[in-house]
Amino acid sequence: MSCITEAKKNPMEAEEKVMKSTLYAAGLAAAAFAASAAHSAEIEFWYGNTGAVEEAIQAQCAAFNAAQSEHVVSCVGQGGYEPAMQKAIAAYRSSQHPVLIQFFDAGTLDLMLSGAVRSVQDLMSDVDWDDYVVGARSFYETSTGELFSQPYNGSTLIFYANMDMLGDVGVSEIPQTYEDVVTVARKLKDNGHECPVLQRVHPWFSLEQFSARHGEAIASNNNGYGGLDAEFTFNTGLVATHLQNIQSWRDEGLFRLPTDVAGGKNAFVTGECAMVENSTAHYAAAFPAHGDAIAIGLPPIYDGYQRHNTLIGGGSIWAMQGHDDADYDAARAFLNFVRQNDQQIEFAGRTGYMPVTNSALAALLASDKSDQLEYATAAVGVGSLNQPGDENSRGIRLGFYVQFRDVYTEEVTKALNGEQDMQVALDNAAKRGDELLRRFEKTYQGVSLP
Template sequence: MKKLVFLSVVLVMMLALVAPGATAVAQEKIKVDVWIAFQDYRWDWTKEVAARFNEMFPQYEVVVTGGYSYETVFAQVAVAAEQGQLPAVVQFFEAGTQDARDSGLFKPIADALGDRTEILGLPVDFDDFVEPVRAYYTLDGKWTSMPWNTSSAIMFSNMNYLRAAGWEKPPATWNEVEQACEAIMALENAPEYCFTWPNHGWFFEQWLAQQDALYVNNGNGREARATEAVFNSEAGVAILQWLDDLYNKGYLYYSGAQGGDSWSTVDQAYSTQQVAMAAYSSSDTTLYTQMGIEGGFETVASFLPYNDDTGWTGNLIGGATLWLADGLDPAVEEGALAFLVYLTNTENAADWHKITGYIPIRYSAYDLLESEGWFEQWPNQTVAVQQLAQSKVTPATSGALVGGFPAIRNVVTAAIDRVLLSDDDPKAVLDEAVAEANRIIEEYNLLNAP
């Protein structure tokens, strides 16, 4: 009896091993692997879009895999490439652009598309993508990766505090922020702090771009490969000086967290009304507007405040794009390309904006949202779009292309941490940061330059 049970268990297990293989042969779907760096509601949304795509094109099976963070997905892709298991589409953040480009693993979208204007019947229209996005991801004159989640840095203000202090609209410049803070902190029921921001390297880059100052040499790495960091300019020092002034006056709240995990400390300080204003990413406009509704105050979004002395040139984008793997089977490449086009079509781009707060990356998506009355209902949602639309496209506002960017960001946030918490001179600290960044760039280029 025991033997019989044992034998039947073995038989079942063997069948289980054989069966999936047999069914896979019968269906013969072309599998398109897509790796993204989200594991939250954004992953769910992407899987829903993929499901609709798979229904429209039954010959394809798009499989979306979620990842923990941009950095870990990058490491996973490098390992997968070594083993010849590269997925068809991978999401990289803007700071990984140079790394992705140098890896030789990806094919520019423009090359894959050739001069076709549609793929599998889906129309392709790159002119419909908003200008700053096009500027960032057009490399060597070629449309390189597919823009998807794009944001900009803006400011959210708690109008209860601002109005009480006599400000009908949020301050627009650095000096105005300081003046508003003086008034707010003098209020009877003043918040604990006036202004805060996540100590993420991206904000330093934003304030630098506003002053039309470069981050790295060679036209921000866009004319030729960047070989040196140049952010210890007057513009760079001014940013640290301004933050340090606000900090020393007790206006600025710095949570102590740096980099990608610093956002949630700002969320908490703002939602509990411990601060009046927060510089933040437009990607969470929906969330911040909601915080106000739930907390009984009005959140107004505005452009990121700029340096009065240098004026405002423009802001740069943030977020990530989707890269197409090189050396794919032609049928897989076709499916991957079609999915990229489908994912960013007008309807999906508009829906993506509504769900997340990332900007509508297509003009037609903006028009669609406007005709639905979306922006009238949610005026905060237009701020990032307007800020990018009014930005002048220069090498500074196009954003830096440089190898080892994530490591350089860590250097910058550590420098800001040091300036705020110690008595060290901003210029000296920034000079040291640039020396460290230069070592990173030099080593990166040594390993990656062709």
């Protein structure tokens, strides 16, 4: 009886299996290729970026290999920050990992505790690491101030305004405080503007960068820098007030979320919205759309608060464990090469990222390039990263943080959609976040935070 079903199912299954096995064979071949590459004399540098940034990284590698003959660095794109991290995990577990690898900001703690990386400061003790700008340095340093990875492609949060739109209501200066932003937004709204301010919900905008520049902690132990037993505290602080403000400003029609507008996240570029907090990288899309109408400034803060540094986004380069001295020599040479002022300036010009050392920024500002479009965000962005830092604006060092970002977004989105009270949402997010922190602490039992 059932043999008929078997007969009917088999061709399908067989087809599927043939397809799968082809894929597996391709995968095996790729793995074998990777293995043979790892054993040759050159070292590998894995990175995640794609598009124009990838081209800039490849150009930098080519420049390094052309500039000297002792070492060869082969730069391998992994198609994204997350795939790069996943592949690094798999490669490390099978001892086929590269010497250098670029990781993104949110994976910092996992890497520090992994035992799979060694600090760049330990790798190269003779470098002036204090030259790195405040927000870039503190994000990647240990609790004792040792820089763990070398900041590479740095971005941060700045404020954008469309001065044509602001000019229509008689405003000629980009607002600096939330109080001013709201005043301008009211004028725009009274003038019939549909979207005075575009506000992103993602915690990078509404929680991390916000708390850092106000000098507020989002979790105890200085956001986890003091140890793995940190607990979330943002639900009772300024963040709670801010999100409640955002909610009422949205009800009033002053603030709009990406989901409220046709252009979504890019509604500032499409000309729907007049102001937005966004990454320095956003400039590359905003300028072609609006030209000189764009003004940029430090992201707004509330009146009466001292301004602190914003956090660095983007990626940094990590040195992985388990290679021999010759490999690390090549790694040192490459890290020194990309740190050179002219390399940083060249890279920033091609990608829209910022120089990450003070000397590179000074060299840029002193050069005739400083007023070129490609470098428009550098002064403001680095200016924001270089604001005075405190214990709470160093960075985020919390476990399972990527999962927490999803939790936060989910709860806050529900509140903004009217499904729950904002305070309930923040309390839930903090509670669920604490559960993640406790499990993370348990996973890394017996490992002390460097």
